[in-house]
Amino acid sequence: MFEIDALRLLVTVAETGSFTKAAVRLNYTQSAVSRRIATLEQQSGGALFERLPRGVRLNPAGRALYRHAVEVRDRLSRAERELAVLHAGRGxxxxxxxxxxxxxxxxxxxLRALKQVSPDVEVVAVEGPTGAxxxxxxxxxxxxxxxxxxxSGLPSADGVxxxxxxxxxxxxxLPRGHHLAASGMVDLRELRDEAWVQSAYGDRPxxxxxxxxxxxxEPRKIIRIAEWAAKFGYVAAGLGVALVPSLAAWAIPGELVLCRLTDPALRRTVHIALPADPLPxxxxxxxxxxxxGD
Structure with missing residues (x-):
């Protein structure tokens, strides 16, 4: 297994044509360069340079390894730049x-606002229940x-x-034709005989x-529909009613009416969750x- 520093040294010696010049460029001693190249040649199974009266040059084996060393160096440089941008929050x-x-x-x-202030950040979006x-x-x-x-409360997670x-x-x-649609505020007990359109994540309450x-x-009947657009369609068709968080109010179609509930405890708290060492x-x-959210 070749060490990355040794491959970088190989590239520098090849580009300068001299152990001495490579040592100056890298702030090594000339003897340290000679030892590292000798070790690399031993690992490679043979000589990598032709020793000339004035300097060195790659032999065929050296040229083969040099091509790979340049590729490794360039990839590492790109990785360093990408990481610097990532940790600076610019991309x-x-x-x-x-x-x-x-x-x-x-x-x-x-995310639209983030795109405006940090256009080089590429977002990968994932949807799922809170626990997952x-x-x-x-x-x-x-x-x-x-x-x-x-x-059921906010689940805990290590380091979050x-x-x-x-x-x-x-x-x-409620559908607009419902007898409670114009009331503005509804007690859930008034809806005890309704069918309810809802989804559930496994056994989660x-x-x-x-x-x-x-x-x-307890609900008289539950119609299990996963997607919100389909839930709204069922309610609009008069097949049931549904609980809707205020975050979904923007997507309510015109055929439906949203009514407040008399129980003030029927609300949830939305949180932002971050790992212990968040990115900028x-x-x-x-x-x-x-x-x-304001």
Whole structure:
């Protein structure tokens, strides 16, 4: 296995044509250069340079290794530049996660602002439930995530810190022809006979189950639909009603009405989650998310 410093030294000796000149350029002693090249030649299985009366030049084996050494040097230089840009927050990849309704308007607004101030940052967006996002942060697969504590609390993850971003009130979506659509505020007990359109992530408690339990009843019927656009379609068709976070209000179609709920506790807190050593671009996005959430 060749050492990277030895390959760099090979390139410098080849470019200067002299152990002495390479030593001056790299701030080595001439004897240190000779020893390192001798070791490299031993590892290579033979001589790499022709020793001339005045200096050295690569032999065929040396020219073969030189081509690979230049490629390694150039790749390392590119890596160093990319890392410098990444850690300075001016570019590189930024892996961002969020739960579904945060991706309707909150996160896109912040990412649009990030693109304006840091156009060289390339965002890789991931959507998922809060628990999965926290795990990916702990594993180093995400650089920032927007997560929620409702209804089962905010899960902890090693090395992940969270800060409150905003409060997200829960509304009920009704078709415009519903007899409660014009009331503006609804007690969930008035909807105990309705079918409810909702989705669930595996066995995770749902906002609907928690809200109905607080109101003293269980949903008569649940229609399980995963995507928000399809949920809205079912409600618009009069097939059921749905709980809708305020973050999703921007996407509500005209056929629906959002009504507030009388229980003030029916809300969730949205958090920004970061790893222990966040990237500068992640911190910049955190600030932009606060701006978008105000």
């Amino acid at each position: 590189g990849l930024l892996h961002v996660g969020a739960f579904a309704t945060a991706n309707i308007s909150l996160v896109p607004a912040a 996002l926290m795990e990916r942060l702990a594993d180093g697969a995400l650089d920032l995530a927007v997560v929620s504590d409702y209804p 810190t969270t800060t409150v971003l905003c409060e997200d009130e829960l509304f009920v979506a 749902t906002m609907l189950a928690d809200a109905c339990a607080r109101a003293g009843f 671009a992640a911190l910049r996005l955190r600030d932009l998310l606060h701006d978008a």
